[in-house]
Structures are given as C-alpha cells and as structure tokens.
Amino acid sequence: MTNIKVLIESLSNKQSEALDRIQSCNNLNDLRQIRSKYFGKESEISKILSNIRDIKDDSEKKQIGEYSNKLKNILEIEISKQENILKNIEINKDLDKSIDISLEKYTNNIGSLHPITQMIDKIVEVFGYFGFSVASGPEIETDWFCFQALNLNINHPARDMQDTFYIKENHILPRTHTSSVQIRTMLKEKPPIRIIAPGRVYRNENQDQRHTFMFYQYEGLVIDKTTNISDLKSILTTALRNIFDNSDIELRLRHSYFPYTEPSFEIDATCMLCLGKGCNVCSNKGWLELLGGGMVHPQVLRNVDIDPNIYQGFAFGGGPERLLMVKNMIEDTRLFYENDLKFLSQFRKI
C-alpha cells in the first residue's frame, strides 16, 4: 500500500532539487532538458505520480493530486522566469557583438541653407541698407538682352570672354551674366533705379578649381542724375566691410575694359588675412580681386531709351562663391556644387 506521506516527501524532494537546477541553469538548451526531465511522460515526477492509482482513499487521492498540481505550477513559473532571463542574456550578447564603434552618433540632422544662398541673402540684406531692391530675370535669354543691348554687337571680340552654350535658332542662350537683368529693369522702370540682381549664369568653361560651367553672380545698378565713381567706391567699401565683418577693408579701382561700362574697373579689396602686408592667399600683393564695375556706357543707356545727357549710373558685379572662398579660405569652387554634407554642414547656422 502506498503511503501518502512517502509520496509527498518524494515530491517535495523533487521540487527542491528541480528549483535548484532551474535557478542555476545558464543556457536555454539545459533548461529544455530540465523541463522534460521533470514534466515528460517518463519524468521522475510522473513516475512518482503513477503510484497514485494505488491509493484507495479518495480524500488522500485528492490531497496528493492537489499537491502535485501546485508543484507543477511552481516549477512551470520558475522555468518560464529563468527562460526569460536566459533569453535576455542571449539578446544582449548578440547586441554586444553587433555594436560598430565606427558608426557616427545618431543625431537629428536639421537641414540648413546652402552657403551660396546664405551669402546671397547677406548681399541682398547689405545692399538693402542702401535702398537697393532685388531684381530678377530669365536664365534663358535672347542675344539682344544678353549681348547687343549691353554694347556687345554680333561680331564684338569681347564675346569670346563669355563663351556659352549657344542655340542658333531664335538666338537664345543660357545667360552668361546677370547684366541682362539690368537691361530688362531699365526698360521697365524709369530712373532713379537702384537694384541688386543675384542669380545663376552659364559659361562654356573647363571645370577646374576656379571655374564651373554654372555659377552665381550678383550685379548692382544705380541710375540717377548725379551718380558717380565716388558713390560706387563708397557703397562697395561699406558693403564689403559689412559682408566680411572687417572695418579695415579698403578698395582699389584698377582700370579695365568691359563693353558695357566706361570707364571700367577691376575692384580689389584689402586682403583680410594680411591686411595689405602680403601673404600666400593674395600672392603677396596685399589685395584681392573681388568685383568688376564702372560707369554705365552711354550707348547702353541709349539702347534702353534713357538719355545719357540727363542720367548716368554705375554698375558692378561679382560672385558670391568668390566672397565665400575668400572669407573661408576655400581653394576649390567645385566644393560648392558637389553636395558633400561634410563640407556644407560647416556653414550651418545655429
């Protein structure tokens, strides 16, 4: 006859043994084996419980049944707790293996304006202080607006300085300079005129450190009755001092030739790095060439029905890229167009 006390004692011993094994188990395979050892058909607990049928007393049968169910529940809970612990350990081990310390820290990257756009905004802002309004025009121009109205007739040799992608039909072309905007403005508006015209222009250039087939220009135009070279120099000096945030900058006008201005000048600014003493950046000249300009040619005024006996004006133009390159000591203009975020993010405004 099976003694219930012996059965319960055997089950209790198995419970302590199983709990010890489950809690000290350190891998999922072993845990699976422990589960089958204590719960499988051939398990030790099953063998003990198979003796229940020999118990005649129903209340004792019930008692041992309840005890064995409780034991099963305790062990199941313990196995599932240990299973979770071991699974988490394995997941963390996999994560440790997959960490790539060369990866950059993830940050929320916020976009910013392109440095050329930022410089154009600055130019517009600074010339705005002098009452210049922004003017714009089409990038595809006719020969007349781009050349003839600016005193560059069909066979003018100076056209070679601005070789572009020319479409013979209809005499249209990508504009080579933003000067065409000056013509369009003078035809549309009566003097006094005071505009700044930034925009893209196109030339047939070999791509190198200083040339790209597309680049930006900003051009200014002032037409009034008493406008003179002194005004040109003084406005540009103040504007460049503001753009470069350097009050020591002076300007130097060197005689040059442009078909649409007379007299014409190359306009140099004091080298901001050596303040005129001479350095590598300015090739020891102490000056940096930044713009071109001059007094508007009387023939250009006549072409747009402005009487040069009453009005005169000056015009100037340069490249925002050139200002950025000088300001930030950048040697290759192509960097602005390669969309390399490592380069562009240096100009991010915070």
Ligand SMILES: [Zn+2]
């Ligand atoms: Zn210098």
